[in-house]
Amino acid sequence: MACVCSRTRKAAGKAAVAGDRMQEKYPFYEIEPKWQAWWDAQQAFACDTRTTQPKFYCLTMFPYPSGSMHVGHGRNYIMGDVLARYKKMRGFHVLAPMGWDAFGLPAENAAKKNGTHPKSYTYGNIAHMKEQIRSWGVGYDWRREIATCHPDYYRWTQWIFLQFLKMGLAYRREAPVNWCELCTTLANEEVTAEGTCDRCGRPVAKRNLKQWFFKITAYAPRLLDDLSQLQAWPEKVRQMQANWIGRSEGARVQFTITETGDPCPVFTTRPDTIYGVTFMAIAPEHPLLQKLLPGSAQEADVRAFIERQALIPAAERAADATAKEGVFSGFHVTNPYTGGAVPLWVTNYVLMDYGTGAVMAVPAHDQRDFAFARKYQLPVRVVIQNPEAPLTADDMAAAFEDNGTMIDSDQFNGRPNREALRDIIQHGQDQQFAAFTTNYRIRDWLISRQRYWGAPIPVIHCPQCGIVPVPEDQLPVLLPDDVDFQSERGNPLANHDGFRHTTCPTCGGAAERETDTLAQWLCSCWYFLRYVNPRDNTQPFDKADVAHWLPVDQYIGGVEHAVLHLLYSRFVVKVLHDAGWCRYAEPFTALFTQGMICKRADDGKLYKMSKSKGNTVSPDELIANYGADTLRLYTLFIGPPEMDAEWQDAGIQGPYRFLNRLWRRVWETHDLLRAAAGTPPVLAHMARPERDLYRKLHQTIQSVTDAIENGFRFNTAIAQAMELLNALDDLKVTEASSAPAKAVYRATLENLVLLLSPFVPHMAEELWVEMGHQPGVMQAPWPTCEQAALAADTVEVVLQINGKVRGKIELPAGVSREEMEQSALANPQVQKHLAGLTVKKVIVVPGKLVNLAAG
RNA sequence: GCCCGAGUGGCGAAAUGGCAGACGCAUCGGACUUAAAAUCCGAAGACGGGUCACUCCGUCGUGUGGGUUCGAGUCCCACCUCGGGCACCA
Numbered sequence: 001m002a003c004v005c006s007r008t009r010k011a012a013g014k015a016a017v018a019g020d021r022m023q024e025k026y027p028f029y030e031i032e033p034k035w036q037a038w039w040d041a042q043q044a045f046a047c048d049t050r051t052t053q054p055k056f057y058c059l060t061m062f063p064y065p066s067g068s069m070h071v072g073h074g075r076n077y078i079m080g081d082v083l084a085r086y087k088k089m090r091g092f093h094v095l096a097p098m099g100w101d102a103f104g105l106p107a108e109n110a111a112k113k114n115g116t117h118p119k120s121y122t123y124g125n126i127a128h129m130k131e132q133i134r135s136w137g138v139g140y141d142w143r144r145e146i147a148t149c150h151p152d153y154y155r156w157t158q159w160i161f162l163q164f165l166k167m168g169l170a171y172r173r174e175a176p177v178n179w180c181e182l183c184t185t186l187a188n189e190e191v192t193a194e195g196t197c198d199r200c201g202r203p204v205a206k207r208n209l210k211q212w213f214f215k216i217t218a219y220a221p222r223l224l225d226d227l228s229q230l231q232a233w234p235e236k237v238r239q240m241q242a243n244w245i246g247r248s249e250g251a252r253v254q255f256t257i258t259e260t261g262d263p264c265p266v267f268t269t270r271p272d273t274i275y276g277v278t279f280m281a282i283a284p285e286h287p288l289l290q291k292l293l294p295g296s297a298q299e300a301d302v303r304a305f306i307e308r309q310a311l312i313p314a315a316e317r318a319a320d321a322t323a324k325e326g327v328f329s330g331f332h333v334t335n336p337y338t339g340g341a342v343p344l345w346v347t348n349y350v351l352m353d354y355g356t357g358a359v360m361a362v363p364a365h366d367q368r369d370f371a372f373a374r375k376y377q378l379p380v381r382v383v384i385q386n387p388e389a390p391l392t393a394d395d396m397a398a399a400f401e402d403n404g405t406m407i408d409s410d411q412f413n414g415r416p417n418r419e420a421l422r423d424i425i426q427h428g429q430d431q432q433f434a435a436f437t438t439n440y441r442i443r444d445w446l447i448s449r450q451r452y453w454g455a456p457i458p459v460i461h462c463p464q465c466g467i468v469p470v471p472e473d474q475l476p477v478l479l480p481d482d483v484d485f486q487s488e489r490g491n492p493l494a495n496h497d498g499f500r501h502t503t504c505p506t507c508g509g510a511a512e513r514e515t516d517t518l519a520q521w522l523c524s525c526w527y528f529l530r531y532v533n534p535r536d537n538t539q540p541f542d543k544a545d546v547a548h549w550l551p552v553d554q555y556i557g558g559v560e561h562a563v564l565h566l567l568y569s570r571f572v573v574k575v576l577h578d579a580g581w582c583r584y585a586e587p588f589t590a591l592f593t594q595g596m597i598c599k600r601a602d603d604g605k606l607y608k609m610s611k612s613k614g615n616t617v618s619p620d621e622l623i624a625n626y627g628a629d630t631l632r633l634y635t636l637f638i639g640p641p642e643m644d645a646e647w648q649d650a651g652i653q654g655p656y657r658f659l660n661r662l663w664r665r666v667w668e669t670h671d672l673l674r675a676a677a678g679t680p681p682v683l684a685h686m687a688r689p690e691r692d693l694y695r696k697l698h699q700t701i702q703s704v705t706d707a708i709e710n711g712f713r714f715n716t717a718i719a720q721a722m723e724l725l726n727a728l729d730d731l732k733v734t735e736a737s738s739a740p741a742k743a744v745y746r747a748t749l750e751n752l753v754l755l756l757s758p759f760v761p762h763m764a765e766e767l768w769v770e771m772g773h774q775p776g777v778m779q780a781p782w783p784t785c786e787q788a789a790l791a792a793d794t795v796e797v798v799l800q801i802n803g804k805v806r807g808k809i810e811l812p813a814g815v816s817r818e819e820m821e822q823s824a825l826a827n828p829q830v831q832k833h834l835a836g837l838t839v840k841k842v843i844v845v846p847g848k849l850v851n852l853a854a855g
Numbered sequence: 856g857c858c859c860g861a862g863u864g865g866c867g868a869a870a871u872g873g874c875a876g877a878c879g880c881a882u883c884g885g886a887c888u889u890a891a892a893a894u895c896c897g898a899a900g901a902c903g904g905g906u907c908a909c910u911c912c913g914u915c916g917u918g919u920g921g922g923u924u925c926g927a928g929u930c931c932c933a934c935c936u937c938g939g940g941c942a943c944c945a
Contacts, residue, residue, distance in 0.1 A: 025893085193941075236859060236939080243858075243941045250945085268945060281945090320856085320943065349943045359945045368943050441944060562940085637879070639867060643860095644938085651867065654879040657894095664894090716869070719878035726878090798874050803926040805874050843925050849873050853925040 026663035028627025032762045036134060044778065045084075045139040047095045049532055049545050056092035057549050058084045059528055059588075061557030061565070062099045065125035065147075066106060069132050070616035071635060071647060072597035072609040078632050079594060079641060079712065080556045081138040085758035086708055089782040095549060096139065097531040099146035100126050103154075103520045105183060105199070108453040111485040118453045119481065122149055132619060137628045137761050144534045148523035153530065154455035155476035156540035157523050160572065161447075162458060162469050163579055169215045170447075172467065176285070176353075177446055179207040184450040184491075187519065188443050189244070189564045195315020198564075206314050212448035212457060212516065216571050220245050220440040222585075223570055232590035234642070240562040246441025251425040254433040255280060255360065257292065258332040258341040264288060267355035267439050271424045272417040273362040275409035276383035278373065280333045280344045281326065281359045283352040284309040289329070298330030302346055309348055317348055324349045324372045335360075336433035337410075337424075347372065355439055363399065364391070370399035383409050384417050445568070447519045450491040452483055454517030462504035462511040471505050477513070491515055524565055525572040528552055528587060540581075547583045552590075559593040566591070592712055595644040597635075606646060617647055629760035630656045636714040636759060658722055659763060662756075665728065666749060666767050672735055676746040677772050679739060683788060690744040693731050697748045698789040700724045704755050705782070714759070721756055724748065746771075751783045799824050800851040806833045817844045824850035 039045065060080035063073065077098075084096040100122075107118035126147060133140070146153050164170035178186040180197040190198045197204055216223075224245045227238045250269035257264055264280065282288070284306040293299045305327040309317065316322060326347035334341050349368055350359050363373035363380040373380055380393040384404040391400055406412045412420045428434020448457060456477040458470035470477055480499045483492040493499060494515040504511040529541045532549045536542060557565075566588075573587040596608045599615040607613045622631045633655035639645040666673065681694060700720050707717035733745040750771055757764035757777045768777040792813050797820060799807040807829035811820065821842050824830055834854060841853040 239859060240940055246941080246944070248944075266945080270945080318943070322943080324943075347943095349945095351944065354944045361945090366945070368945080371943095439944080441941090559939085637867090646867070648867070648880070651880055653881095654867095658879085660894090715867095716878080719869075722878055796874090800873080800926075803873090803924095808874075841925055843873090845873060849926090851873080851925055 026627075026660055026763070028629060028762065029624075031766045032135075032137065032623075032628050035762045035765045036137060038765070038775065039139055042776070044776070045094075045096060045141050046143060047093065047097075047141045049095065049549060051093045053093040054091065055095065055549060055553075056084075056087045057095045057528075057552045057554070058087065059097070059531075059552045059555050061555070061561065062101050062524070062527060063129065064101045064104055064106075065122055065129055067125045067128065069129060069619065070597075070609050071619050071622065071631070072616075074136055074619055074631070075594050075597055075635050075641070076556060076558070077133060077136060077138045078635050079592070079714065080554075081136075081761075082636065082708070082714060082758040083554060083556075083712075084139065085761060085778055086782065088778045089754070089757070089780065091781070095531070096141060097144040097146075097534075098133065098140040098142070099144075099527060099531070100129075100148065101520060101524045101527075102126065102147040102149035103454045103517075103523055105451065105453070108451060108485070109182075111453075115485075117481065119149070122147070122453075135623050135628060136619060137632065139761075144531050146527060146530055146534050148455075148520070148527065149453070151476045151478055152535075152537070153527075154479075154523065156530065157455045157518060157526070158458040158470070158475050158477060159472060159540055160522070160526060160576075161518060162472060162475075164214055164575065165459070165469055167575065167579065169218065169575060170212060171215065172210060172212050174208060174210045175213075176206040177209050177211050178204045179209070180204050185209065185211055185446055185448060187446045187521070189445075189567070195313065195318075203313065204315065211446055213444040214447050214571075216445040216568075217440060217442060219571050219574055220247070220442050221438070222574060223442075223567065224440075226570070226574075226586060229586055230588075230591070233588075234559075234591065234593055237559065237562045237566065237591060237593060241567055244442060244563040244567065248439050248441075250437055250439060251428065252356070252435050252437040253360065253428060254336060255333040255358075256336075257288070257344070258334045260292065260331075262288060262291065264333050264344075264358055265356045266358045266360045267437060268360055270362065270365065270421075271428070271434070272406065272412075272421045273365045273383055274335065274337050274360065274424065275406075275412075276362040276364050276381045277335050277338075277342055277360045278363055278379045278381050279342045279361045279369075281347040281350045281361045281369070281372065282329075282344065283350040283357045284346055284348065285352040286346075286357045288358075289346065292329065292331055296330050298328060301327050302329055305346055312348075318351070322348070324368065324375065326372060326376065336431070337428065343378070345372075345376075345378075353443060354441065364393060364396065365399055365401055367399040367401065370396070381408070383407060445571075447522055448516035449519050450494070450515075451517050452479070452485070452492040454520060455479075455523060456493070456499075457514045457516050457518055459514045460502060460504055460511045461514060462507060462509060464509055465504055465506045465511075468504055468506050468511070474505070479517075493517065521564060521568050522572070525569045526576070528555075528569075529573075529576075529582075543581060543583075546581075550582065551584050551586055552588045554590045554592065555588040556592045556594065558596070562593075592642070594641050595639075597638070597645055597647050599647045608644075609647070617649070622652065626652060626656050627659075627762070629763045630659055633659065633718060633760055637718045639715055641712050641714055655718075658725065659760060661729075662725060662752070663763065663767070665725070666753075666770055669733070669745070670770070672733070672742055673746050673749065673771055676739075676742040679743045681740065681743040681747045685740040686744060687738070687740070689731055690738075690741045693727055693748060694744045694789050695792060696724060696727045697744075697751055698785045701751060701755065701783045702785040702790070705785070708758075717755075718759065721752060721759075724752055728752075753777070754780055754783050795847045797823070797847070798849045799827055799830050800849065801830065801833050801837075801854055803851060806830055813847065815847065817846060820844050820846070820850050824852065 058080055060076050084094045087094050102122050107121045110116050110121045111118050178191050180186055180202050182200045182202055183197055191204050192198050195204055224247055227242055248269050251271045253266050255264045293302055326345045329344045329346050331344045332341040333344050361369040363370040364382045365384055382391045382393050385407045386400055386404050403418050406415050406417050406420055425434055425436050458477045460468045462468050480496055483496050485492055487495055500512050502511055502513050529546055532545045533541045569587050573582055574585050576582045577585045598606045598608050601607050601613045601615040607615055609616045634652045637655055703720050704717045707713040728748050733741050753764050753767045764777045769775050794810045795813050797809050797811050798805055807827050809823055821844055837854040839852050839854045843851040
């Protein structure tokens with residue numbers, strides 16, 4: 001214990017201590033390492049998951065070990081640490097773990113470039129980043145540290161894959177997939193709206209490849225519906241997920257090829273326009289064409305068109321600006337509602353992977369169909385009449401997409417279109433050529449990658465038995481170390497004969513291992529479960545423990561994961577729930593997405609901190625110059641935590657000065673504080689100035705608590721603490737002050753240290769001991785607000801005339817409305833402004849304000 | 856095009872419909888110092904006015920234009936700019 005408190009120094013004499021400790025700048029370089037070591041020695045953040053105390057699972061998104069972090073990364077961990085420390089003081093048993101999302105491309109690229117093995121590269125980076133996190137003063141239960149690249153972890157990632165396979169939720173198929181030259185295959189979620197790779201920015205092309213998918217589409221309705229349970233998530237994230245899942249209600253209608261009778265179903269949200277169909281538009285990739293075309297009259301034209309479209313990148317073809325093009329197929333389709341036939345066109349504006357790849361075209365009521373019809377002189381047929389300005393097909397300059405009255409639609413004529421919509425589908429359903437359908441935009445999740453540095457997909461391809469899962473007791477399928485990274489021939493794993501050749505677990509014959517690895521997203525989809533039982537060698541996690549600790553009470557991370565990690569994790573947990581492994585269907589009760597830290601780059605513009613922009617700020621130097629507490633305080637003070645913020649180097653001065661002032665106050669008044677230790681403040685004994693300070697203290701306790709609890713408003717919490725210190729200075733307590741004044745002074749500093757301890761833990765620990773307490777400020781209870789202390793004798797009442805402030809008066813607390821009104825009218829300032837006016841109305845806000853409406 | 860979010864001093868920002876600019880940065884003035892740094896005290900939205908001076912007074916002011924209200928940064932309507940998500944999704 002002697003190592004942590006300052007008693008040894010004090011033994012040398014108070015004067016010497018004061019001289020030593022009251023130096024110009026507080027010695028953060030001494031106290032910060034000291035307390036970090038003490039937290040380690042005390043296992044201050046160790047969490048016993050078998051506890052029965054109220055639990056709080058505080059999780060910050062774990063990082064990819066890229067090598068080193070900048071101050072922007074720190075915001076995430078610091079906020080989580082503030083919350084964890086605060087919850088501990090509120091009596092919760094807090095689980096705050098940390099780990100590494102350690103599979104991924106940079107390690108493999110480094111291997112290619114420098115010859116470093118991905119394993120040593122990754123573990124080297126982890127060691128450095130762990131040191132950085134430690135130097136920030138962020139506390140975790142490091143006994144629970146995990147790295148997704150460790151065989152003890154990825155063994156269970158592979159196990160999860162096998163559960164999906166068992167449940168029919170993992171499958172392999174050949175399909176056009178997103179392809180990035182560097183990152184290999186990509187999930188749709190990893191492709192930006194511009195058609196580039198989310199990770200490296202290269203253009204993404206479509207390639208036909210045999211790949212592994214997870215059937216996330218089967219969970220689309222639940223993933224969407226359950227968003228409504230996530231009330232403690234940012235509205236923005238829920239909307240982004242809802243957009244991504246993209247539900248639309250409509251009908252599936254069975255058209256048929258007139259010439260052959262082949263079915264050609266469509267999905268439509270506008271069956272009310274079905275009597276206005278004048279052609280059918282299908283995607284060039286539509287499989288029906290391969291059946292119809294051979295030997296047909298238009299075959300050559302159509303094939304030429306299809307081949308030309310195949311060469312155009314998907315992003316370009318999907319762009320709004322791309323002109324609509326098409327070619328007549330030579331075939332027709334029969335509309336089951338009318339019995340009539342319309343021509344079948346192959347077009348570039350219909351997407352094969354949404355709906356059925358075929359669209360019933362209604363030029364009169366759909367702008368895209370309209371543009372196409374005008375270009376190719378196809379007929380326009382109005383079936384929804386505009387009640388305000390009747391439409392004629394020949395004169396229309398644009399499609400009429402609003403609501404109106406149905407015409408030329410058999411028995412539905414005369415009805416408002418929206419109202420008839422259900423009946424139209426019902427009619428088709430009764431006649432068995434249509435059905436109510438819900439369509440989703442989300443596609444299945446592509447999870448295989450042609451990369452070495454990932455968890456091998458645990459299946460074996462047997463020429464006799466087909467795809468055979470690796471038996472669970474043979475997991476993990478280990479990643480071999482001895483691979484050739486210099487080879488240009490694709491996935492290094494595929495070139496490793498020792499890995500590839502194996503025997504079939506079913507028939508014992510020669511077989512080949514799958515050489516694709518799992519996308520790192522799958523590794524990070526379940527890590528929050530593993531933290532509960534990180535060293536369990538018999539199962540991924542313990543059901544009972546996880547039932548107690550999950551869902552995560554507070555998850556903190558960047559909004560960039562809104563439709564990647566956060567959607568995938570929800571999906572995986574739902575599947576595990578269905579498999580009986582998890583009791584809950586949602587992993588994260590509350591989510592907080594922090595804003596990014598930006599900085600002006602050399603071009604004067606503001607960018608998110610990144611190595612490529614050269615606008616990063618390293619925490620290492622700042623911690624060396626100002627200390628971790630100052631860096632933490634500035635990071636939190638910079639602005640509202642959910643908003644992006646601009647890092648300004650000079651801004652750190654404010655928090656630094658504040659902490660130095662706090663430090664000096666405690667050390668300057670060392671004797672006074674010690675002497676006052678035995679006498680708690682008593683309201684009745686206080687004179688006006690100390691009662692005001694005492695009230696301010698309790699107001700601060702109230703507002704800081706509220707700021708942390710409601711909305712993570714750390715910036716205002718810190719401002720409140722600064723105000724309290726300013727108020728404390730104003731009181732000017734000295735040795736000569738009264739005993740009650742000294743008691744209030746001590747109580748204020750003591751509580752200020754407690755209130756600040758989650759934010760600046762090292763200084764708080766040090767000052768806490770200095771004020772005579774046992775080490776371990778986190779064991780102290782969080783301050784509580786005394787209602788009696790909040791009461792004031794007088795209130796300041798604002799006097800307004802027609803909403804403009806004309807004076808202020810001090811009145812006794814609890815003053816009546818009538819007294820307030822009379823005092824206002826009697827006020828000389830008010831009378832002056834009222835000269836020549838008559839008061840028409842008096843508004844009184846009790847204890848606050850009188851407004852006289854006069855004219 | 857659709858759906859979110861933001862717009863307040865030189866800057867970061869704060870304000871349950873009730874004193875706009877708390878808190879902090881930068882700036883300026885003063886004290887301390889041989890000097891500087893640090894620290895402490897003080898000033899400060901803009902424009903105009905008044906006084907020897909201090910206290911002071913007026914007008915304007917939260918992206919723009921309307922509205923509701925005794926009273927609007929805050930609520931409503933329309934619009935502008937910036938950021939994010941979705942988008943030939945049938």
